Amino acid sequence: MKKTTLLINCPDKKGIIATVTNFILAKKGNTVYIEQHVDRELGEFFMRLDCEFDHDEEKLALFKESFNEHVAKNYNMHWELYNAEKLPKLALFVSKYDHCLYDILGRYASGELKVKIPIIISNHRDLESIANAFNIPFKHIPVSKGNKKEAETEQLKTLKEHKIDFIVLARYMQILSANFVDQYPHKIINIHHSFLPAFPGAKPYHSAYERGVKIIGATSHYVTSDLDEGPIIEQEIVRVSHIHNVQDFILKGRDLEKIVLSRAIKHHIERKVLVYNNKTVIFS
Amino acid sequence: MKKTTLLINCPDKKGIIATVTNFILAKKGNTVYIEQHVDRELGEFFMRLDCEFDHDEEKLALFKESFNEHVAKNYNMHWELYNAEKLPKLALFVSKYDHCLYDILGRYASGELKVKIPIIISNHRDLESIANAFNIPFKHIPVSKGNKKEAETEQLKTLKEHKIDFIVLARYMQILSANFVDQYPHKIINIHHSFLPAFPGAKPYHSAYERGVKIIGATSHYVTSDLDEGPIIEQEIVRVSHIHNVQDFILKGRDLEKIVLSRAIKHHIERKVLVYNNKTVIFS
Amino acid sequence: MKKTTLLINCPDKKGIIATVTNFILAKKGNTVYIEQHVDRELGEFFMRLDCEFDHDEEKLALFKESFNEHVAKNYNMHWELYNAEKLPKLALFVSKYDHCLYDILGRYASGELKVKIPIIISNHRDLESIANAFNIPFKHIPVSKGNKKEAETEQLKTLKEHKIDFIVLARYMQILSANFVDQYPHKIINIHHSFLPAFPGAKPYHSAYERGVKIIGATSHYVTSDLDEGPIIEQEIVRVSHIHNVQDFILKGRDLEKIVLSRAIKHHIERKVLVYNNKTVIFS
Amino acid sequence: MKKTTLLINCPDKKGIIATVTNFILAKKGNTVYIEQHVDRELGEFFMRLDCEFDHDEEKLALFKESFNEHVAKNYNMHWELYNAEKLPKLALFVSKYDHCLYDILGRYASGELKVKIPIIISNHRDLESIANAFNIPFKHIPVSKGNKKEAETEQLKTLKEHKIDFIVLARYMQILSANFVDQYPHKIINIHHSFLPAFPGAKPYHSAYERGVKIIGATSHYVTSDLDEGPIIEQEIVRVSHIHNVQDFILKGRDLEKIVLSRAIKHHIERKVLVYNNKTVIFS
Incomplete structure (x- = not known):
């Protein structure tokens, strides 16, 4: 089970959480933990999401490409996906x-x-x-x-x-x-x-x-x-x-x-x- | 805009967050803020969710009934929905x-x-x-x-x-x-x-x-x-x-x-x- | 029993504590509590002293005069004596x-x-x-x-x-x-x-x-x-x-x-x- | 200059501070810093005193003997004198x-x-x-x-x-x-x-x-x-x-x-x- 951490920020909008968790679910990932913050003054949305995949590195790279294409672009996201099992x-x-x-x-x-x-x-x-x-x-x-x-x-x-x-x-x-x-x-x-x-x-x-x-x-x-x-x-x-x-x-x-x-x-x-x-x- | 707060706890399982946020979206609600905790030792999931509806009291009652039937029961949830605009x-x-x-x-x-x-x-x-x-x-x-x-x-x-x-x-x-x-x-x-x-x-x-x-x-x-x-x-x-x-x-x-x-x-x-x-x- | 508080600061020197407590003792006062600090960098001595007298206001005034003459001047003291029983x-x-x-x-x-x-x-x-x-x-x-x-x-x-x-x-x-x-x-x-x-x-x-x-x-x-x-x-x-x-x-x-x-x-x-x-x- | 620390506790009484600081002064010591506490409930007096002597070990031993005889006994003191320059x-x-x-x-x-x-x-x-x-x-x-x-x-x-x-x-x-x-x-x-x-x-x-x-x-x-x-x-x-x-x-x-x-x-x-x-x- 590959543990990953997804960090996102983007302009605040309706439905971000549902969109992201759905996308992960559709890609056979499991959202384990989610944390979120909205800076109302700046209208900015922040999210940290722990999720697990059965993927090898190759499939994970595909996931990232697809996530960027189908989710991140639509919301103007800055995002990063970390392999939590790899020591920095x-x-x-x-x-x-x-x-x-x-x-x-x-x-x-x-x-x-x-x-x-x-x-x-x-x-x-x-x-x-x-x-x-x-x-x-x-x-x-x-x-x-x-x-x-x-x-x-x-x-x-x-x-x-x-x-x-x-x-x-x-x-x-x-x-x-x-x-x-x-x-x-x-x-x-x-x-x-x-x-x-x-x-x-x-x-x-x-x-x-x-x-x-x-x-x-x-x-x-x-x-x-x-x-x-x-x-x-x-x-x-x-x-x-x-x-x-x-x-x-x-x-x-x-x-x-x-x-x-x-x-x-x-x-x-x-x-x-x-x-x-x-x-x-x-x-x- | 009716602000409500949903408090949930239930045995931890895959897909709870996606299910709940999807259900709210489908019912024309907007999930504004979500916070979550999992007690791994006890295998228990906890969530607090701020959401907004355009509903009047009657429609909100229908939402609650439907939520109980289609979501809460499946996950064995204890849950409560508070009208955040009503002073306790x-x-x-x-x-x-x-x-x-x-x-x-x-x-x-x-x-x-x-x-x-x-x-x-x-x-x-x-x-x-x-x-x-x-x-x-x-x-x-x-x-x-x-x-x-x-x-x-x-x-x-x-x-x-x-x-x-x-x-x-x-x-x-x-x-x-x-x-x-x-x-x-x-x-x-x-x-x-x-x-x-x-x-x-x-x-x-x-x-x-x-x-x-x-x-x-x-x-x-x-x-x-x-x-x-x-x-x-x-x-x-x-x-x-x-x-x-x-x-x-x-x-x-x-x-x-x-x-x-x-x-x-x-x-x-x-x-x-x-x-x-x-x-x-x-x-x- | 008149409770008073004496606050002193002056250039640091040998024997200040002994001098002051002796003077009070000689004047039939009782030093109840003493606290002291020396700022070594500045060479300054600080003391707070709780003492009790059986004196009436008149005798206390004499004490102050005498203290000023025989103690304070010798040490270049800034000092104040407060009647602790009088509410500010x-x-x-x-x-x-x-x-x-x-x-x-x-x-x-x-x-x-x-x-x-x-x-x-x-x-x-x-x-x-x-x-x-x-x-x-x-x-x-x-x-x-x-x-x-x-x-x-x-x-x-x-x-x-x-x-x-x-x-x-x-x-x-x-x-x-x-x-x-x-x-x-x-x-x-x-x-x-x-x-x-x-x-x-x-x-x-x-x-x-x-x-x-x-x-x-x-x-x-x-x-x-x-x-x-x-x-x-x-x-x-x-x-x-x-x-x-x-x-x-x-x-x-x-x-x-x-x-x-x-x-x-x-x-x-x-x-x-x-x-x-x-x-x-x-x-x- | 030998730095010493004197720790004392004894039943609370009038004049302890003056007595101790006078005794040290008479023995050519210099009281550098004094701290004191009185537990009113128990009627117990506590003091910590830093003092300096020009004494060698022998003279310091005499001081201790004399202090015990002429001060400590009268007040029923528990006391200890430490050479502050000796590492424990x-x-x-x-x-x-x-x-x-x-x-x-x-x-x-x-x-x-x-x-x-x-x-x-x-x-x-x-x-x-x-x-x-x-x-x-x-x-x-x-x-x-x-x-x-x-x-x-x-x-x-x-x-x-x-x-x-x-x-x-x-x-x-x-x-x-x-x-x-x-x-x-x-x-x-x-x-x-x-x-x-x-x-x-x-x-x-x-x-x-x-x-x-x-x-x-x-x-x-x-x-x-x-x-x-x-x-x-x-x-x-x-x-x-x-x-x-x-x-x-x-x-x-x-x-x-x-x-x-x-x-x-x-x-x-x-x-x-x-x-x-x-x-x-x-x-x-």
Whole structure:
């Protein structure tokens, strides 16, 4: 039984649900689970649908062709069909901070994250031993002011070689160029260590401390060419008080960063995120 | 355009969604929103469906008959169809605590709660002036050890007179008899001032203080004949520490009680709760 | 037994605690509770001290004089001594939103807020009936573009007449002039309906919706002449998702606003707030 | 400059703070930070005091003797003085679950936990490779029904050899005997995977799922001879809903367990926990 996930968005109209579920039924598929959202303000319809087929790859390709022809076109749909049994390939980008890396690899090793991690890429060698401890290839690609373009070229080459599906910046301290980002639209997940849009940019814990907030947060989002402005996937917060200094903020924030980033990774892996209008629909 | 909400649960089977949405389409209805859940362990299917019809009451009655005959029976469905435009009628039961009452009536007065409140029933006169300030009839039905049966008879009579759809015990300090409860199955909402199943019974804040917990909670649930054992609708918590005494717990708890109870009332009003196996499915 | 609260801040130095507690002991006072904070970065010392005296008002005045002469001067202290048994006088400023007003008056009526409320001032008449229901004088002072200065003059006169100690802007939709604010430094509490510094200014729920955040918040702060920039007293948040529209944000936010504002009021009443460097120390 | 932490509890009386701070001042110490709590119901006084001395070990021993003679006895104090510069020694007990172990070792490796970990003890070999990766000695002491007493004897011997100060049961799936526990009173920290006192005993996530709660929790506590009844150090919660099955509860719970356990370890290391009456005072 081939499990697939269908993600759709299109202008809202009467009868979409019936049309799609009927079509699947007619093609001998079984709709197992459906989730749907309508943004009334924008008149946009969103749907995530788990369905099962007895098809082999070839018949599935035919189904996709037919679906596009007989359903998607009529409704002006953006749509994607994922084979839920195929693990997506993730490349981790890190620099020197290890807490997110430990957290992701711990979840990966225990089988919690249904993903393959063929490569860890870093601009520093500091975390190489961690990669080794988890038996994951580590590639050191130094980045400096002068070589940024070459470095990105090498990063991109490495990503292609490993057929990477999506990238996670696990406290990777470099800004990616628009050219890089454009090649992985809504496929690069970043963790920002503040409750965006409060405290964008560098040193958000320092800014939060300076402002005297009573709550700090972390935000995972897809990277777009506008820094810290991409669609937010997940946020979480923790209380602070006057007794905490910047260092305390940073320590408390680390726990947030780990959790918020791993939640975002899971949502992405399970195809539960649909981006529209620079926002995310997160199916449950 | 008549807005209706259809709530269904039945044994899980292939094709339910397609069947139901097709049937509605065939009857000239429009499925606006669908939410669904499958409990795989129990093999049970749950669905909430918003749909719109151009029908008058008579045609809607015919639809229901036809739906029952051609769809519901085949799938062994439990189902209910609500006219979403008709406000349900709520009776409030109170005793002496005023914070939940103030909160509910404030939300009612501001239009936040889409409900009618034809009557407030109490075993004490203490809160009568609040009912008056909000122009809601107040009925004093004293309850004592000796007259409990008579009191319930009078309460039930009052409920029938006002065609009450559901009851909210807003810190009503009396236990209802099994006979009473049976007449409003999953139609009586209670607020318990603890994070159930911790600290059932009386004086939960005292027990929580005694145990030295770091978090206290409140729980709203449907009343069943097993005290504090009914299906949980909503819970919320707040942190406490050694600096708080029992009185602080009670004060902090009040804010929880208000919020947890009002959320449960809203879920119920919007037909977002399906009870099964002593648990609730809460549609979003 | 006269209960007093002593609030101190001064440059950090050796021996402050011993000096102060000794002085109180020598003056036949009893230090019941002490709380302290040191901001190491700024080298500033903060202390809140509950102490009890058998003194009448006259002897207490002598104590204050002596404390100033023999302790405070040596340490360059800012300090205040409050008679904890005297209820502070609060003026409420409101416009048209009623939820914060209901909440505050409910807590006031139940005795939860240890405060006197001699007057409610509003630029509209909409909430007058609520003031009446709680038997609190209501003063309507219309504010328009042309009469702002005169209106503030009348507001200030009213505040003086009632010997108001502090002001709460319970969703009062007007901006106070710098002149007004200067007369009540750190004595005016505002509730802003966002997680500041995210979304300052007007319509924060709309901005939050627009940005697609997954968490919204509310912030209570002292009003300074810089709009939305005053010292933060308390913040709280609630999760939202793609299923919520702006109206849902507003409804969820209301519950936050009530809670965050009432917590700030309580902190202020209990003399638990010390402002320094545009931040607050909140003693527990 | 020798940093020390003084923890005191005794019956509440006038003048304790002044007496203690004076005594330290007289002995050329500097009270840097003081925190205090009074349980009015029990009439008990609690204090945590950071102070600095220029003393060597010998003079510090004299100070302790003198403090006991001239201060502690008069007030019937329980007290302890810790050298804050000496890292306490922690033994980790684990079985097969790795998430808490990864988390603790990650924090340890990054320097976040100010502690020495001379030994990891386990009844299984499953996690040995993790211990190796972090270069920490791993001792396998199998436990079976028949050999429990011998196993504990060996565990205790190992603990003595390494001069262990406190023990953390990082999802160690065995129950310790009363004899074992008595040798480390309030020195053994356990993580229980529920919001105690709800769902004590085995399989709490299953019980929570069964009951249909909307929030699950985790609890860290000191181990006493009454299973799951020891003084609670820290608790945290996360929301769940009908869409989550037992496996989801377990996964979400893991994140809680890690955080709640590490917070408890930090409190303990920083001497911020005072146990009294089977509850904890947690200084900030």
